Amino acid sequence: MVVFGPPPARPSPEMPPTLRVEINLDSLKNIFLHPDEILKDVDHFWRTDGAFQLAARWHKNNNIPVDMDLFRENILRLSKIPTAEREADPVLNLGESIKSSAAGFAASAIPHILDFLPRNGLQMETRIHLTAFTTASAFMTDTQIVANIASPKLSGTANGILNILLHEVYHIGYGINRLLRSEEPLEDGRAYALLDVLQNEGLATYVAWKARSLYPFPSFEDYRMLEDAAAVREKIGRVNVLFSQFDKLPKEDFGKLSWEEGVKNRAYYVAGAHMSRMIDEKIGRKALVETIEKGPRSFISLYDTLEEGDMKITEFPAPCGLSLYTRIFQYLSDHPVSSLTPFDPELEALSKKDGGSLADGLNRLGYKLLYKGRPEEAIIVLTKALSIFPKDANLYDSLGEVYLKSGNREKAAENYRKSLDLDPGNGNAKKILREIGELRR
Numbered sequence: 345m346v347v348f349g350p351p352p353a354r355p356s357p358e359m360p361p362t363l364r365v366e367i368n369l370d371s372l373k374n375i376f377l378h379p380d381e382i383l384k385d386v387d388h389f390w391r392t393d394g395a396f397q398l399a400a401r402w403h404k405n406n407n408i409p410v411d412m413d414l415f416r417e418n419i420l421r422l423s424k425i426p427t428a429e430r431e432a433d434p435v436l437n438l439g440e441s442i443k444s445s446a447a448g449f450a451a452s453a454i455p456h457i458l459d460f461l462p463r464n465g466l467q468m469e470t471r472i473h474l475t476a477f478t479t480a481s482a483f484m485t486d487t488q489i490v491a492n493i494a495s496p497k498l499s500g501t502a503n504g505i506l507n508i509l510l511h512e513v514y515h516i517g518y519g520i521n522r523l524l525r526s527e528e529p530l531e532d533g534r535a536y537a538l539l540d541v542l543q544n545e546g547l548a549t550y551v552a553w554k555a556r557s558l559y560p561f562p563s564f565e566d567y568r569m570l571e572d573a574a575a576v577r578e579k580i581g582r583v584n585v586l587f588s589q590f591d592k593l594p595k596e597d598f599g600k601l602s603w604e605e606g607v608k609n610r611a612y613y614v615a616g617a618h619m620s621r622m623i624d625e626k627i628g629r630k631a632l633v634e635t636i637e638k639g640p641r642s643f644i645s646l647y648d649t650l651e652e653g654d655m656k657i658t659e660f661p662a663p664c665g666l667s668l669y670t671r672i673f674q675y676l677s678d679h680p681v682s683s684l685t686p687f688d689p690e691l692e693a694l695s696k697k698d699g700g701s702l703a704d705g706l707n708r709l710g711y712k713l714l715y716k717g718r719p720e721e722a723i724i725v726l727t728k729a730l731s732i733f734p735k736d737a738n739l740y741d742s743l744g745e746v747y748l749k750s751g752n753r754e755k756a757a758e759n760y761r762k763s764l765d766l767d768p769g770n771g772n773a774k775k776i777l778r779e780i781g782e783l784r785r
Contacts, residue, residue, distance in 0.1 A: 359465030371395035539640035546616015737767035
């Protein structure tokens with residue numbers, strides 16, 4: 345599910361990308377101004393509030409239970425404060441201050457972000473939801489951003505929060521460029537996703553660290569560690585230990601270890617930022633950006649040419665041949681507007697072995713074709729995916745977007761409605777259906 349603006353017919357290396365950011369205070373205002381209404385039906389608030397719809401998805405994606413009791417306690421505490429005091433609360437005022445900085449963010453932060461992205465003419469947009477009382481301080485999901493500006497981790501200052509928001513907005517640009525990679529992914533999709541996290545979080549951390557003159561955040565622990573050679577070495581070591589355990593631990597156990605070491609202990613962020621800094625400073629910005637166009641295997645390989653010994657990052661064995669998705673892409677190039685019937689045996693076998701990976705891979709291939717200016721072929725791929733996964737709300741959402749960008753509003757609405765039927769919490773589908781006047785009341 346991607347909500348960027350329509351791509352150019354053929355992305356061009358001569359055209360700079362564009363990035364539009366909207367800052368939304370609806371969730372924050374609901375929490376501080378209407379806590380009594382929320383307490384009447386907390387579940388309804390989570391289902392209908394834009395920020396908390398995304399929070400629910402974040403919890404699901406990361407397999408982290410929602411602490412609804414803690415959320416209720418926070419809202420109940422607010423409800424006991426007189427209305428006038430809540431209206432003057434520093435957190436609410438901070439939100440207004442951040443929103444008033446939107447023009448400055450567009451003028452300074454966006455060009456800084458775009459300097460670390462490929463020049464391919466892609467048009468991107470995102471909405472930032474400012475809120476309070478989410479478990480994560482700030483996160484990006486479904487190409488939108490949520491920031492809990494009441495979290496002490498975000499410093500309580502506009503500059504600190506804007507610095508973190510810059511980090512999250514960078515993920516938007518990185519994410520869409522992920523669809524256009526040229527390198528072959530690893531044969532094990534989980535392993536390749538691991539490399540992707542290292543590059544994604546590392547680059548975002550480095551880009552935000554380089555923006556300290558715009559938005560100072562001196563208390564941020566990631567930056568302190570990045571500037572400490574011993575801390576960097578320690579995080580590189582943690583990443584290598586993680587990678588060495590990938591095929592030795594059960595999937596669930598490795599997932600917990602990855603979350604603990606890579607995310608909570610910040611190994612992905614600090615090690616990846618150091619890698620980005622080394623490439624940027626020793627080879628140049630162009631080389632760093634090219635690793636985004638290629639992919640995380642290239643990012644690690646290039647970095648390893650610059651370091652020695654235990655400062656290198658463990659590399660996974662290169663794939664033996666072309667991936668299924670690359671072969672489908674090439675087949676469609678040679679057989680325009682063709683079916684995927686020749687791949688049916690492989691698709692069926694993979695659907696039984698790892699259906700989640702197949703659905704995600706076909707979805708990404710559909711978007712790659714769309715952003716390569718080949719929407720008819722994207723429709724073929726996504727239609728095939730839905731023949732295998734007929735209850736996948738995300739695939740219907742993606743097919744709806746392809747039809748919409750192809751000018752077929754009727755088919756777009758049909759697929760967005762199917763997505764919404766399967767996933768009533770799909771805020772993107774609701775948004776698009778409202779915009780094209782097709783939302784059923």
